Amino acid sequence: GAVVSQHPSWVICKSGTSVKIECRSLDFQATTMFWYRQFPKQSLMLMATSNEGSKATYEQGVEKDKFLINHASLTLSTLTVTSAHPEDSSFYICSASRTRGVGEQFFGPGTRLTVL
Amino acid sequence: AQSVTQLDSQVPVFEEAPVELRCNYSSSVSVYLFWYVQYPNQGLQLLLKYLSGSTLVESINGFEAEFNKSQTSFHLRKPSVHISDTAEYFCAVTLTGFQKLVFGTGTRLLVSP
Numbered sequence: 001g002a003v004v005s006q007h008p009s010w011v012i013c014k015s016g017t018s019v020k021i022e023c024r025s026l027d028f029q030a031t032t033m034f035w036y037r038q039f040p041k042q043s044l045m046l047m048a049t050s051n052e053g054s055k056a057t058y059e060q061g062v063e064k065d066k067f068l069i070n071h072a073s074l075t076l077s078t079l080t081v082t083s084a085h086p087e088d089s090s091f092y093i094c095s096a097s098r099t100r101g102v103g104e105q106f107f108g109p110g111t112r113l114t115v116l
Numbered sequence: 117a118q119s120v121t122q123l124d125s126q127v128p129v130f131e132e133a134p135v136e137l138r139c140n141y142s143s144s145v146s147v148y149l150f151w152y153v154q155y156p157n158q159g160l161q162l163l164l165k166y167l168s169g170s171t172l173v174e175s176i177n178g179f180e181a182e183f184n185k186s187q188t189s190f191h192l193r194k195p196s197v198h199i200s201d202t203a204e205y206f207c208a209v210t211l212t213g214f215q216k217l218v219f220g221t222g223t224r225l226l227v228s229p
Binding site: 004006032034041042043044046049093095097104105106107108109110112 | 152157158159160161162165206215216217218219220221222
């Protein structure tokens with residue numbers, strides 16, 4: 001149990017376009033979802049935390065107008081990279097937690113975004 | 117704010133040899149500690165965690181880690197590694213009562229025949 005999926009697994013887009021990445025908890029209800037960004041051979045950096053039905057909380061330095069996060073249901077969160085540029089190319093990973101308190105985070109397989 | 121240090125960016129070992137991946141954390145309050153493993157082009161999988169109780173925690177595939185409060189460490193060990201253990205290993209910490217995970221920079225374990 002506790003499976004998290006991401007779609008797409010990889011995407012290539014042109015500079016200036018927007019890309020939407022979906023994160024789904026397949027067999028549990030995720031009250032909280034997290035979005036991370038990982039550059040090659042580096043660690044995960046938390047971008048934002050989203051609770052179902054409320055606005056996402058962004059980490060310092062993350063542009064909320066560029067990285068739109070929606071957590072409309074207990075099983076789905078989306079990250080939209082608006083007006084993508086080559087510097088947005090990265091590996092984006094989501095995770096989900098069953099509870100709002102401290103709980104294990106279950107990670108998705110990640111989405112590789114390449115902006116040309 | 118809490119932080120995690122993984123001093124070794126890469127650890128090469130031969131198959132069946134023992135290995136230790138080091139993790140030190142910095143925090144003025146109680147923390148929970150985690151080890152995650154990441155295989156190429158995949159997300160993270162939880163390897164083991166320390167929340168409370170016994171300071172020695174074990175995973176199902178032979179890894180173990182020991183929480184040492186006095187040394188603020190949570191080193192990961194395995195007595196005999198396999199080729200399939202080759203992966204990136206991340207240590208992470210969160211404050212008790214909070215959700216945000218802070219990750220170390222990762223250690224790449226390279227197991228060769």
